Amino acid sequence: IYGGMAKNKVIKETDTVKLMVVIREVRTDILDRIAGPYMKHKRSNQIQLLTLSEEDLRSSTDVFPIKFLDMQQDYMVLAGQDLVEGLEISRENLRIRCEQELKNLMLRLRQTYIDHSSKPKILSSTMTKSYFVFLNGLDVLAELSTGNIYRQDDEIINACEELGLNMAPLKRLKQLRAGLIFDSTDEQKTTYEELMATVRQAASMADNLES
Numbered sequence: 001i002y003g004g005m006a007k008n009k010v011i012k013e014t015d016t017v018k019l020m021v022v023i024r025e026v027r028t029d030i031l032d033r034i035a036g037p038y039m040k041h042k043r044s045n046q047i048q049l050l051t052l053s054e055e056d057l058r059s060s061t062d063v064f065p066i067k068f069l070d071m072q073q074d075y076m077v078l079a080g081q082d083l084v085e086g087l088e089i090s091r092e093n094l095r096i097r098c099e100q101e102l103k104n105l106m107l108r109l110r111q112t113y114i115d116h117s118s119k120p121k122i123l124s125s126t127m128t129k130s131y132f133v134f135l136n137g138l139d140v141l142a143e144l145s146t147g148n149i150y151r152q153d154d155e156i157i158n159a160c161e162e163l164g165l166n167m168a169p170l171k172r173l174k175q176l177r178a179g180l181i182f183d184s185t186d187e188q189k190t191t192y193e194e195l196m197a198t199v200r201q202a203a204s205m206a207d208n209l210e211s
Helices: 028-040 054-059 065-073 091-116 120-146 153-162 168-177 185-208
Strands: 017-023 047-053
Touching: 017 028, 017 054, 028 047, 047 054, 065 091, 065 120, 091 120, 091 185, 120 153, 120 168, 120 185, 153 168, 168 185
Parallel strands: 017 047
Antiparallel strands: none
């Protein structure tokens, strides 16, 4: 088990359960043994299941370096051998993937605004959905920049402020996620503009990091 369930001090009943199952061989009879209890579980809709062979796990860190770094930082072995601790994750692969995700977010935010600039609900929804995407990218950027590991949202935000990034829009999105809506369309658009600028600056910082 990895992610929020292994990291967060407070867990909600509705939280997603990220579960990785590593199998020696990928065969239908083995997958059937996984599918049975998975589909019958009363919270199967909350379980985000990742099923890999040992070879899949070892060979995927270059393709999904951020995913496996996040996993490596916070996980619990429920049964069997610990195959996560010894995973080798390249700093350069992390940097490239971090830059890619930040630039993807930058382009999505820009295009969404062009498509829906007169639709406040869509803009707010887009920013809300962007919160964790951006935070995950910032987590990697901060770790690569400082060499420190950050566990909580506020730790990541504070670290990125120290790197010179404007974290005001992300703090406002945290409030938005908690139910504090924008006072006006002007405030909303200002936050959106600041968010786009900060994402762009973060992507540039990732591009300029030494490998």
